[in-house]
Amino acid sequence: LFLTNYWRKSMDTGSCEGEGVDGKRRMIDRFSNLPDHVAHHILSFLTISHLARFGCVSRRCRELYLSAPFLNIDELPRLSDAKCSKLQRWLNCMDRFFFLRGNNKIQRLRVCWMSHFVDVSESDSDGHVDDDDEDDDETLCSCDEYFRMMSWIHNAVRCNVEELDLDIGPGEAIAPVFPSSVFLCRSLTSLSVDLGPVVLHVPSFAFSSNLKYLKLKSGIVEQGFSKWISCWCKCIEELTLDGIHIRDTTIESSSLKKFSFVGDNLTDTVDIRGDKLEEIVIDWLLHSPREKSLNINAPSLKYLSWKGNLMESRNIGKLEFLEEAAILLKPEVDGSSDVLEVLSSLCRVKVLSINEATIKASYREGSIPTSFDNVSSLHIHIKSFGDELVPAVVSLFKGMPNLCTLYMNSKRPLYGDEYDACGFNMGYWKMQNFAFIHQLKEVSIELSHGTNGVELIRYILEYAQNLETMLIIHLPQYLDELLTKLDKTNNISNAMISFKESHKWG
Numbered sequence: 001l002f003l004t005n006y007w008r009k010s011m012d013t014g015s016c017e018g019e020g021v022d023g024k025r026r027m028i029d030r031f032s033n034l035p036d037h038v039a040h041h042i043l044s045f046l047t048i049s050h051l052a053r054f055g056c057v058s059r060r061c062r063e064l065y066l067s068a069p070f071l072n073i074d075e076l077p078r079l080s081d082a083k084c085s086k087l088q089r090w091l092n093c094m095d096r097f098f099f100l101r102g103n104n105k106i107q108r109l110r111v112c113w114m115s116h117f118v119d120v121s122e123s124d125s126d127g128h129v130d131d132d133d134e135d136d137d138e139t140l141c142s143c144d145e146y147f148r149m150m151s152w153i154h155n156a157v158r159c160n161v162e163e164l165d166l167d168i169g170p171g172e173a174i175a176p177v178f179p180s181s182v183f184l185c186r187s188l189t190s191l192s193v194d195l196g197p198v199v200l201h202v203p204s205f206a207f208s209s210n211l212k213y214l215k216l217k218s219g220i221v222e223q224g225f226s227k228w229i230s231c232w233c234k235c236i237e238e239l240t241l242d243g244i245h246i247r248d249t250t251i252e253s254s255s256l257k258k259f260s261f262v263g264d265n266l267t268d269t270v271d272i273r274g275d276k277l278e279e280i281v282i283d284w285l286l287h288s289p290r291e292k293s294l295n296i297n298a299p300s301l302k303y304l305s306w307k308g309n310l311m312e313s314r315n316i317g318k319l320e321f322l323e324e325a326a327i328l329l330k331p332e333v334d335g336s337s338d339v340l341e342v343l344s345s346l347c348r349v350k351v352l353s354i355n356e357a358t359i360k361a362s363y364r365e366g367s368i369p370t371s372f373d374n375v376s377s378l379h380i381h382i383k384s385f386g387d388e389l390v391p392a393v394v395s396l397f398k399g400m401p402n403l404c405t406l407y408m409n410s411k412r413p414l415y416g417d418e419y420d421a422c423g424f425n426m427g428y429w430k431m432q433n434f435a436f437i438h439q440l441k442e443v444s445i446e447l448s449h450g451t452n453g454v455e456l457i458r459y460i461l462e463y464a465q466n467l468e469t470m471l472i473i474h475l476p477q478y479l480d481e482l483l484t485k486l487d488k489t490n491n492i493s494n495a496m497i498s499f500k501e502s503h504k505w506g
Contacts, residue, residue, distance in 0.1 A: 032060040036067070044070035044108075052097070066100055069107035073152075091148050098155045108163040109156045111149055150179060160187035167194045178219070183228075186210055189235075195219050202228040209233045215240040226250050253277075264308075273297040284308040285330070304346075310338050316345050326353035328381065331361040343370045353379040354396070356389060363392035370399050377405040384410055384448035385456075387423040394432055401435035410448040421450020429459035440464040446473035446502060447482070454482060458489045467495040473502045 031039065043051060043064060048071060055065025075090070149168060156164065164182065178193065180201045189210055193200070194217040202225050212235050221244050229236060230252045238258040241249065249261065250271040259272050260281040269292065272280065277298035286292050286309045293313035296304075301319050305326040325346045331339050339361040346352070352375050359380070362370060378400060382389060385408075397403070443460055447453045457472060474482055479499070486497075 032058070036064070039064050040067070040069055043068050044072075046072065047075070048073045048094070048097075049075060052093070066097075066102075067104045069105050071106060071108070071156075072110045073149075074110065074112040087145065091145055094152065095148065098152055101159075103159055106156045106159040106161045108165070109153070109161055110165040111152070112167045113145070113149060114169040153182060154179065157182060157185045157188070161185065162187055163190040164188065165190075165192045167192075169194075169196045180204075183207070183209060183211075189213065191215070193217065193219065200225070203232075207232060210235050212236060213238045215242065216244050217242040219244055221246045223247065229253065267292075269293050269295075271295040275300060277301055279303040281305040282307065286311075306342075310342070314342075316342065319345055320348065322346060322349050324351040325349045326379075327358050328353065328355040329358045329361070331357060340370065347371060348374055350374050351377040351379075353381065355380075356382040359392045359396055360389065363395050370396075372400045373402060375400045376402055377407075378403055379407045379409070381409050382411075382448075384421055385450065385452040386421045387452070388420075390424045390452055397432070397434050397436070402439070403436035404439055405442045406440065406444070408445045408453070410446045410453070421448070421452045424452050424455060426455050426458055426462075429456060430463075437463045438465055441466055441468045443467065443469070444471040444473070447475070447478070454485055458485065461486070461489050461491045461493075461495070461497075463492060464495075465492045467493040470495050470497045471500060472497070473500045476501050476503075 034042075043054065046054065051065055051068060051071075055062045073094070146168065153164070153166070178195055178198045178200050180203050182188065182191065183203050184207055187210070190213040191211060192213075192215040196218055197220065199220045199222070200216060201222055204224075209232055211233055214229075214233075214236060215238075217240075221241075223246075225246060226249055229239065230250075233253070234255055236253060236256055239251070239256060240258075240260040240262075242260070242262045243266065244263060245266050247267060248269045249267050250269060251259070252273040253276075254274065255276060256274045257276050258279040259274075259277060260283075261267070261270055262281070262283040264285040265287055266284070270282065271293070272295070274297075278300060280296060280298060280301060280303070282294070282305065284307075289309035290312035292309075292311045294311050294316070295314070296316040298317065299320065301322055303324045304316075304319065304322060305328075307326070307328040308330060310329055310331050327342065327346070329339065329342075339358055343358075343362055347370070349372065352372060359382075378396075380393070385393075437460070440460065443457075443464075445453055445457055457470070460467065461470065472482070479501075482499075491497075
């Protein structure tokens with residue numbers, strides 16, 4: 001242990017420094033002389049097992065150990081495969097620790113744990129496992145670790161805990177109800193819960209919560225949750241629902257600033273409203289998107305990330321203050337009008353990330369490109385720069401007269417011929433007369449198969465007179481061919497050109 005070694009060095013140094021004082025050698029412990037809050041901050045980086053070892057060094061260390069306000073119980077690597085007897089001894093030690101520390105303040109408690117399984121093919125000397133099914137290789141043991149941990153959580157609530165971070169997998173066989181008493185803790189301001197199949201019940205009666213940060217992952221939430229957030233969480237600033245089963249997510253909050261919903265086919269309705277909302281993240285794939293609805297009323301929104309399906313019923317409002325958007329949709333085949341409607345709501349953004357499917361759906365031959373006059377930074381995510389995509393990208397470029405930064409990321413297509421991406425040469429790009437070309441400063445392009453990407457790079461190098469940096473990401477086998485083509489290019493700027501090999505397709 002680093003702290004144990006530090007202690008011993010401090011003692012050795014102190015014995016020398018103490019010589020000549022009343023003829024006695026005095027041992028000085030520099031760590032013990034630290035103020036409690038400084039010592040506790042240093043100890044906050046230790047797991048509970050390391051903290052326990054530290055507590056055995058001296059009386060002062062024991063005091064710091066039992067009064068530590070930051071507790072990190074992460075024993076999964078060490079005890080996940082342990083025998084029941086060893087686990088029981090460890091659980092008993094933890095119970096004794098919480099008993100001895102009494103009512104000392106707990107500022108943050110983190111518990112990371114998975115259910116304890118045992119191999120039933122091995123002998124059962126402890127008598128904890130009843131091997132009735134010889135076909136199963138492992139089963140949940142009868143250790144009551146989950147219920148022990150619930151007692152620790154209750155203890156933390158009693159000690160006015162402020163932050164709870166719980167990543168506990170109890171196993172479907174013993175998925176009990178998460179204690180709603182946690183939500184009644186007035187000191188609690190941050191709660192992050194990942195409990196697998198556990199049902200989360202909010203208080204059944206009116207109770208004002210002081211929660212500012214709430215993250216729920218991989219659980220089942222009762223229908224009263226949305227109402228509880230809207231009516232009784234008046235301090236909530238950040239809410240994340242990741243893999244949470246909830247039929248109706250209708251939340252209206254005057255304090256909420258960040259909202260995130262991640263999960264596939266887990267809800268029918270997302271209706272989020274808030275005057276202070278600045279950031280919204282939606283990430284979902286739905287089997288029947290036309291039966292779902294999305295409604296956003298956030299006049300102060302600055303960042304929007306929307307990944308997945310469009311819905312038949314949707315309203316994202318007028319986003320007058322939106323600065324950054326990531327629109328990575330999977331629209332229906334005939335969904336061009338739907339996509340254009342969404343993009344028209346984003347006309348004020350300065351930073352835009354967009355994927356291939358959204359670009360294609362927004363493009364119709366002969367249509368007027370969507371205007372993004374404020375966009376200065378564009379991030380494009382595509383499979384490959386194929387011939388069918390180039391006109392749609394050109395249409396997007398023409399709606400961005402003030403573009404300064406361009407990033408284009410590619411990934412290897414599952415199918416397609418190299419010659420399907422060679423239809424647009426240098427002459428084609430010259431004819432486009434992009435309004436942004438003379439102010440473009442930073443470009444990063446990841447090349448896939450074909451030559452369309454290379455020709456775009458050549459065009460930028462010849463006409464972007466204020467270009468400062470160009471990063472070209474390429475496959476190793478295409479470097480020589482790439483350099484040959486770039487040698488024929490007359491660079492108009494003094495831009496620094498960098499090359500980076502891509503190995504993600506290997």
